[in-house]
Amino acid sequence: MIELVERASQLSELAALLAEATAGHGHVAFIGGEAGIGKSALVETFCHAHAEARVLSGACDSLSTPRPLGPLLDMARQTRGPLQRLLSSSSARESIFTALLDELAGVPQPTVLIFEDVHWSDEATLDLLRFLARRLGPLPVLVVATYRDDEVGHRHPLRLLLGDLATTRTVHRLSLPALSLEAVRVLAHGSVLDAAALHRRTAGNPFFVVEALATGDEGIPATVRDAILTRAARLSEPARDALEAAAVLGFRVETTLLTSLLGAREAALDECVGVGFLRAEGAVFSFRHELARQAVHDAISPRRRADLHRLALENLRTTSDDPDGLARLAHHAEMAGDREAVLAYAPAAAKRAVELKAHREATEQYARALRWTSDCRSLERAPLLEGFADHCQLTDRHAEAVGAWNEALEIRRRQGDRRKEGEILRLLARPLWYLGRSREAETSVRAALRVLEPLPPGPELGWTFSELGRLAMTSGQRDAALAWSEKAIGLAEQLGDQGLMAHALNNIGSTKLDYADERGFDDLERSLLVALAANLEDYAGRTYTNLASTAFDICQLPRAERWLEDGLTYTLDHDVETYRLCLTSQLPMLHLRQGRWTEAADEATALLSRPDLSPLYRLRALTTLGQVRARRGDPETWTALDEALALADLDVDLARSGAVQVARVEAALLASDRRRAEAELHALNIAGFEPPNPWAAGELALWRWRLDPLAKPPANIAEPYAQRIAGDWAGAAASWEALGCPYEAAEALADRKDEATLRRALAEFERLGARPMAALVTRRLHELGARGFARGPRPTTRANPAWLTSREMETWRLLAEGLRNAEIADRLSVSTKTIDHHVSAVLAKLGVRSRVEAAKALTVLDVDLRSEKLAQPN
Amino acid sequence: MARYLVERSFPPGLGIPVNEEGAASVLGVVGRNAEHGVTWIHSYVSDDKQKTFCVYDGPNPEAIRRAAYCNELPIDKITKVTVLDPYFYR
Numbered sequence: 001m002i003e004l005v006e007r008a009s010q011l012s013e014l015a016a017l018l019a020e021a022t023a024g025h026g027h028v029a030f031i032g033g034e035a036g037i038g039k040s041a042l043v044e045t046f047c048h049a050h051a052e053a054r055v056l057s058g059a060c061d062s063l064s065t066p067r068p069l070g071p072l073l074d075m076a077r078q079t080r081g082p083l084q085r086l087l088s089s090s091s092a093r094e095s096i097f098t099a100l101l102d103e104l105a106g107v108p109q110p111t112v113l114i115f116e117d118v119h120w121s122d123e124a125t126l127d128l129l130r131f132l133a134r135r136l137g138p139l140p141v142l143v144v145a146t147y148r149d150d151e152v153g154h155r156h157p158l159r160l161l162l163g164d165l166a167t168t169r170t171v172h173r174l175s176l177p178a179l180s181l182e183a184v185r186v187l188a189h190g191s192v193l194d195a196a197a198l199h200r201r202t203a204g205n206p207f208f209v210v211e212a213l214a215t216g217d218e219g220i221p222a223t224v225r226d227a228i229l230t231r232a233a234r235l236s237e238p239a240r241d242a243l244e245a246a247a248v249l250g251f252r253v254e255t256t257l258l259t260s261l262l263g264a265r266e267a268a269l270d271e272c273v274g275v276g277f278l279r280a281e282g283a284v285f286s287f288r289h290e291l292a293r294q295a296v297h298d299a300i301s302p303r304r305r306a307d308l309h310r311l312a313l314e315n316l317r318t319t320s321d322d323p324d325g326l327a328r329l330a331h332h333a334e335m336a337g338d339r340e341a342v343l344a345y346a347p348a349a350a351k352r353a354v355e356l357k358a359h360r361e362a363t364e365q366y367a368r369a370l371r372w373t374s375d376c377r378s379l380e381r382a383p384l385l386e387g388f389a390d391h392c393q394l395t396d397r398h399a400e401a402v403g404a405w406n407e408a409l410e411i412r413r414r415q416g417d418r419r420k421e422g423e424i425l426r427l428l429a430r431p432l433w434y435l436g437r438s439r440e441a442e443t444s445v446r447a448a449l450r451v452l453e454p455l456p457p458g459p460e461l462g463w464t465f466s467e468l469g470r471l472a473m474t475s476g477q478r479d480a481a482l483a484w485s486e487k488a489i490g491l492a493e494q495l496g497d498q499g500l501m502a503h504a505l506n507n508i509g510s511t512k513l514d515y516a517d518e519r520g521f522d523d524l525e526r527s528l529l530v531a532l533a534a535n536l537e538d539y540a541g542r543t544y545t546n547l548a549s550t551a552f553d554i555c556q557l558p559r560a561e562r563w564l565e566d567g568l569t570y571t572l573d574h575d576v577e578t579y580r581l582c583l584t585s586q587l588p589m590l591h592l593r594q595g596r597w598t599e600a601a602d603e604a605t606a607l608l609s610r611p612d613l614s615p616l617y618r619l620r621a622l623t624t625l626g627q628v629r630a631r632r633g634d635p636e637t638w639t640a641l642d643e644a645l646a647l648a649d650l651d652v653d654l655a656r657s658g659a660v661q662v663a664r665v666e667a668a669l670l671a672s673d674r675r676r677a678e679a680e681l682h683a684l685n686i687a688g689f690e691p692p693n694p695w696a697a698g699e700l701a702l703w704r705w706r707l708d709p710l711a712k713p714p715a716n717i718a719e720p721y722a723q724r725i726a727g728d729w730a731g732a733a734a735s736w737e738a739l740g741c742p743y744e745a746a747e748a749l750a751d752r753k754d755e756a757t758l759r760r761a762l763a764e765f766e767r768l769g770a771r772p773m774a775a776l777v778t779r780r781l782h783e784l785g786a787r788g789f790a791r792g793p794r795p796t797t798r799a800n801p802a803w804l805t806s807r808e809m810e811t812w813r814l815l816a817e818g819l820r821n822a823e824i825a826d827r828l829s830v831s832t833k834t835i836d837h838h839v840s841a842v843l844a845k846l847g848v849r850s851r852v853e854a855a856k857a858l859t860v861l862d863v864d865l866r867s868e869k870l871a872q873p874n
Numbered sequence: 875m876a877r878y879l880v881e882r883s884f885p886p887g888l889g890i891p892v893n894e895e896g897a898a899s900v901l902g903v904v905g906r907n908a909e910h911g912v913t914w915i916h917s918y919v920s921d922d923k924q925k926t927f928c929v930y931d932g933p934n935p936e937a938i939r940r941a942a943y944c945n946e947l948p949i950d951k952i953t954k955v956t957v958l959d960p961y962f963y964r
Contacts, residue, residue, distance in 0.1 A: 348941060603938045632936040635878065635954035 003039065004045050005183040008176050014046050017172065018053060022110040026136030026170060028129070028161065030118075032149035033611045035175035036207030036224065039146035042176065043114055046144075053142075054107060057114035061250055062290060064334075065349070065365055066122040067327040068358035071115045072100070079103055087324070091355050093124065097131050099837075104141050115145040117290070119152050124358035126161050131575060133165050149175065152430040154611055157360070163610065169844045178204030188213060193220055202798055207289055214276065231275065239271040244277060247297040248335075250328075254285045261311050309336035317341075326352055327361070334368055341381070350387055357369040363391040382411040386424070389431075396612070398431035405431070422452035423460040426467050433471075436615075443470050462491035462500045467509040473514070476692055481511040498534040503528045506543055513550035516694050520550065521559075541571050543578025548586055552593075553719065555695050557740045560590055562830065569833045585617040588624040593748050595687040595768055601628045619647040623660050630667035631743065633771035637667050658689040658696070665703045670772040676706055694718040701725065724748050730755075743768055750777050755786045811838040816855035877915075877957065878938050880928045881950045887923040903945045912941040927954075 004011075010031075017027045031039050048053050056078050058071025067073065071085070076084040083099045089189050104111050115121070115129065132143055152158045166172045179187075184199040187206075191213050201220045203209035211227035212220050221227040232240060245261050246253050258269070269285065271277040276290060278285045287293040301306070313332040316325065324340040326349035348367035365387035373381045385408035392401035405428045412420040425448035432441035433698050452461045469484035488504035491497075505527035512520030524547050531539035544567025551560035562585055571580035585607055591600035604621040607613060613621075626640035648657030661684045668677035681703060691697050698721030701713040705725045713725050720735035734747035737873035744763060749761035750773065758781050765774040805829075814824045821839060825832040839851075849853050890896045907914055910932075917928040932938045935952050942949050 598936075598939070601939075605936060606932065629935060632935075634939075634952050636876075636935055 002616075004041060005643075006179055007038065007042055007045070007176070007188055010042060010176065010310055011049070013172075013174060014042075014142075014144070015050070018110060018112065020776070021140050022053075024138060024140055026139040026141040026143075026164075028133045028136060028143040028145065028168075028171045029174055029175065030171070031144065031146045031174045032152075032179075033146075034150045034205065035148050036074060036289065037176045038206040039176060039177065040289075041206070043144055043146060044118075047112060052109065054109050054111045055114065056111060058115035059252065060118055060120040060122070060125065061252075061292075062117070062120050063250065063269065063327065063331045064325055065331060065361055065368065066120055066125075067324055068124045068353045068356040068361050069096070069120045069124055069128065069324070070122065072096070072128060073324050075113065078095055078585040093127075097128060097828070098130075101135065101139070104139050105454060108140075110140040110142065113141060113143045113194050115143065118145045119147040119149075119156070119158055120355075121158065121352040122358045123157065123360040124353075124448045125655070126157055127357065127575060130161055130164065133168050133171050134572070136170055136312070138455050143868050160610075160612060169840075179206055179209065180204065184209055184470075185744075188552050191216070207291060211292075224291055225295040225298075229299055230276070232296055232299075233270060235275065235277075237420060238265065238268040239275075242268040243272050243277055243296055244300050244304070245308055245311075246272075246285060246287070247293050248305060249298065250552065251293055252284050252289055253282075255283055255285055257312075257315055258285060261315050307335055309333075313338060313341055324352065328366070330365060330368060332767065334372075339372050343369055346372075347384060347387070350391075354391070359391050359394040361471065363388060363395050377439060379415065380407050382415070382420075385411070387435065389427070393431055393434075398434045401431040402428065402435070418455055419450055419458065422448045424454075425451060426460065426464045429471070431466055434614075438471075438475075438745075442475075444862065445471060457494075459490060459491075459495055459497055459500065460489050462495060462497060463503075466500060466504045469511075470701065473507055473511045476514075478511055478515055478692070482508060490520065498530055499536055499539060502534070502536060502539040502543065505530065506539075506546055510546050510550055513554060514693055516554055518554075521547070524550065537574045538578050538579070540574075541567070541582075543587070544570060545579055545582045548583060552586065552590055553693055553695065555593070555739050555741070557590065557594060560586075561594075564590065565830050565834045569831060569837065572837075573833070581617070585620055592624050592627055593741055597628045597632065599623055604628075615647050619644050619660065620722050622647070626667060628661050629733045630663070630670050631768075631770050631772070633670070633775075637671075641667060658684065658687070658691060658700075661687075661689065662699055662703065662781055669703070669706060670798040672772075674707070677703070681707060690714075695721075697721065701868075718749075720744065726750065727751075743770065746770075747773065750780070751779070753784070755781065755784055758784070759786075812842045812854060812858060813837060815839060815842065815851055816858040818855075875931055875933055877955050878930045878932055878935065879953045879954075879955045880930060880938060880942070881925045883946050883950050884924055884926070884948075888919060889923070900923060901915070904945075906944045907941045910937045910941040910946050926953065 013019050014029060014214070029264070031042065033039050047053070057075035060070055061067055071375050073087060076087045081103060083096070083103050086099045087094050104113075113132075115125070118125065118129070129143070129145060132141075136143065149159060162173070170443060181196065181197070181199045181204075184202070184204065185195040187209055188195040189199055193213065198209060198212060198220055198720055201222075202212060205224075208224045208227065211224060211231070215227050217219055221230060231561070232243060235243065242258070246258060249257065249261070255269075259265075269280075270279065273280055273285075277296075279288055285499065297305070298825055309332045313329065313336050316329055316332065326345050330345040330349045332343060333345055346365045346369035350362045350369070353359070353362035353365060366384055368467075369384045370381065370388060373384065375556060385404045389401045389404035389408065392398065392404065409421065409424045409428070412424060425444050427511035427704070428444045429441040429448075432444065445464060446458075448464045449468065451457075452464055455461070465484050469481050469488060472478075472481035472484060484502045485507040489508070492501040492504060505523050509520040509523030509527060510523075512518075512523065514520075524543060528540060528543040528547065530536075544563055546717050548560050548563035548567055551557075565584060567583045570579065571583060584603070588600040588604040588607070591603065593596070601624075604625040607617060607621040608625070622640045622644035626637050626644060627710055629637040629640060641660065644660045645657075645664065648660045661680055664680045665677050665684070668674075668680055683699070689700070694716050694843055695718045697714060698717035700712075701717050702721050702724065704711045705713065713722065718730050720739070723729075723732035723735060724747075732748035732751075733745045736742075736748060746761045746764035746817055749764070752758065752761075758777050762774060762777045762781065764770075765777060808811040810828060811824060815829055820825065821835045822832050824839075825835040828835070843849065843851075843854060846854055846857055848857060890900065904914060907930075912930055912932040915929040916925050919926045930938055930941075931952060932941070937955075938952055939949060
């Protein structure tokens with residue numbers, strides 16, 4: 001056991017978390033620090049000090065392509081129960097994750113789950129960590145994950161996971177600092193080395209310090225590597241051979257493998273252990289530190305290294321037939337330069353990764369196989385290219401996907417496989433669309449149609465119909481979209497293809513709704529039911545997104561809100577991250593319309609802080625943020641709107657760029673800059689933006705009317721806009737109020753030139769915080785000779801102490817009345833799961849543990865409110 | 875980070891007592907601002923104490939609003955500003 005110095009506070013923090021876990025409140029602790037800072041030592045010391053807990057540990061390896069769910073495999077071996085059985089029988093990921101939860105809940109003692117070195121983690125393990133973080137609340141578990149924070153850059157998947165979990169209350173971050181001079185002095189006690197010089201050279205890195213001290217009297221080595229190699233040089237030859245073999249095999253090596261690999265004798269291995277390079281842990285030898293392994297590995301001559309990998313490969317092949325050993329075999333095969341082995345194992349490793357939804361790893365294995373089939377004419381390359389391209393899309397590597405599809409296309413054409421040719425042409429469209437090359441995408445799908453039509457009908461043709469429908473829908477061609485999608489449905493019914501059915505129904509519904517035909521909702525709901533029944537999680541996610549956005553596009557806000565909430569809950573439960581993000585990106589726009597500007601701005605800002613955010617979502621978030629600022633009269637309105645416009649220019653999809661322009665017209669008018677408003681409107685006219693959607697058309701018509709009262713509006717615009725343009729201010733205001741849009745309602749009232757109505761408008765603008773409109777209305781009131789406007793009650797923290805959203809406030813009140821979650825859900829017409837989330841958020845934000853405490857907090861608040869008649873904030 | 879000028883009105887007149895209580899309330903404001911990444915530089919107060927002009931450093935207007943809200947302070951107008959000093963051009 002290593003003696004730790006200067007780690008008392010981290011140990012006590014972990015102890016506190018374990019105490020909470022023991023009481024039934026699970027937590028996750030991420031421990032970050034540079035290599036050699038002592039993360040593993042900390043974890044080990046902690047576990048030794050808390051023998052009452054059950055410890056399950058697993059490590060991520062530094063193989064170029066990690067084994068999917070590697071750490072979980074290690075843990076399963078330690079539990080030996082249903083979990084291990086499920087893992088070895090290639091089951092679906094969901095059942096594996098659930099089995100883990102059962103395993104954790106099934107034992108009375110608290111469990112410590114250790115994930116080491118998660119900066120090397122595969123995608124499936126990151127998903128597992130996310131899954132655990134969100135579900136650990138009621139379990140007696142402490143998850144401890146260590147990582148090298150200096151290797152986790154801006155776009156590293158772990159950074160993104162930590163960002164996602166930033167607001168999760170059960171997740172904690174600890175970091176380990178370098179040792180101080182005092183600490184180094186303590187460690188160097190009794191050595192001839194000068195503590196101050198040692199501290200300087202090692203920069204307080206504990207591993208380096210210990211290694212340097214171990215090299216003893218030869219002076220302080222220049223680098224960690226030197227320290228390690230110096231010590232390795234002192235080993236006897238058999239011991240050094242054994243060490244090199246171990247270094248090639250990996251951080252943890254099975255004893256049997258090591259001995260059969262070199263006939264390595266006990267004595268040689270004992271020597272390595274004695275000197276401190278290796279540790280014996282039952283059936284496994286492990287390096288004392290990855291840095292040591294790395295240094296030894298890199299120092300082996302390339303030829304010997306290749307030989308060792310070849311030996312490892314031969315040994316592993318015969319001794320293990322475990323599907324999760326495929327990644328390891330593929331790794332050794334590549335390092336040994338064995339083409340045949342790579343092509344045998346890499347594609348199989350890819351398939352296993354696909355099963356576990358470790359998409360990044362699947363892509364890497366395909367890429368590895370491709371590296372070894374550089375003969376472009378070879379037929380075996382085609383399925384590898386196709387697998388690679390398919391997975392590139394799932395990992396946002398769209399440009400590489402296009403390249404791979406094109407290459408595969410060449411091969412299939414030469415082969416004369418028309419069906420495959422057609423399928424690839426259709427599949428090419430998706431990454432092209434994501435890259436903003438919409439015209440090429442359309443060309444590709446049309447080419448697919450030409451190729452597939454003469455052949456007997458099959459799923460490829462059906463999907464091509466549906467894809468054509470989708471493209472027509474996004475470019476506003478209603479009849480074409482409906483026609484193509486109907487053809488797809490016909491074929492789907494014939495073939496019994498549920499996924500195709502759901503996809504095509506989705507297109508039809510969305511298209512109908514785009515033209516304000518509310519029967520479209522029926523199609524979308526049918527599509528959702530098909531997807532939910534067939535457990536097609538991605539389709540369900542996509543349909544929730546469509547339902548929410550189409551409801552929003554026709555200003556049916558309560559419906560949109562319901563679909564958003566249900567969708568967010570579903571995608572959270574089923575870990576469908578892509579659509580969860582999509583739904584999240586719609587929240588700001590909804591809240592803007594509802595007059596909930598602070599929420600809208602906060603959500604938009606949160607989205608914009610994600611480094612990987614796609615241009616479409618950035619555009620939406622920036623536009624909404626710009627609109628909030630414009631309506632409040634806040635600075636940096638044009639900063640946001642200019643950036644949004646730049647993003648819109650990238651795309652041929654007019655619908656997207658049109659919305660930004662309209663927002664800019666409004667912003668210019670709110671800033672009383674008529675000339676600018678006219679310029680922005682002119683740009684819109686030139687681009688020929690005439691949206692088919694009556695609401696979008698109405699908004700555009702409104703601004704045209706504001707700038708030119710004689711402009712005649714087009715026929716088909718939404719009623720509230722038509723009312724306002726026709727001068728029916730009362731009708732318009734009533735319509736907007738009925739729809740739940742307070743700002744637009746107040747705007748309509750402000751058209752009227754009588755004092756009472758204007759005062760109503762002013763009160764509403766002040767409540768919303770709409771300074772420019774409030775100022776405008778105040779001017780008009782002055783012109784009418786009115787006087788004396790008392791400011792409304794000031795918004796104050798005491799009305800909303802913990803920055804709760806209005807939904808959370810409502811939930812809080814009902815909770816305090818003693819209602820159970822199911823009853824609250826009923827009252828607010830949302831799902832119980834949604835209320836579960838709101839309740840957790842309320843308790844967390846108030847910093848209380850129980851509903852009773854939350855209710856007490858509300859009584860205190862109510863006393864304040866009643867005594868001062870404070871207003872609710874916007 | 876940018877600099878913002880916040881105009882505020884206090885119809886009854888702003889009253890911060892020059893004693894421990896006043897100091898505590900002012901430092902409370904500073905602490906709450908820090909939670910939102912906002913730094914209060916200083917303020918200018920009109921003679922009748924009914925109007926203040928407060929200078930802040932902050933990441934964006936929304937953070938300024940959030941901090942003001944948590945401190946129960948009203949906002950009339952926010953303007954983004956940069957500092958101009960008469961001796962700058964020397």
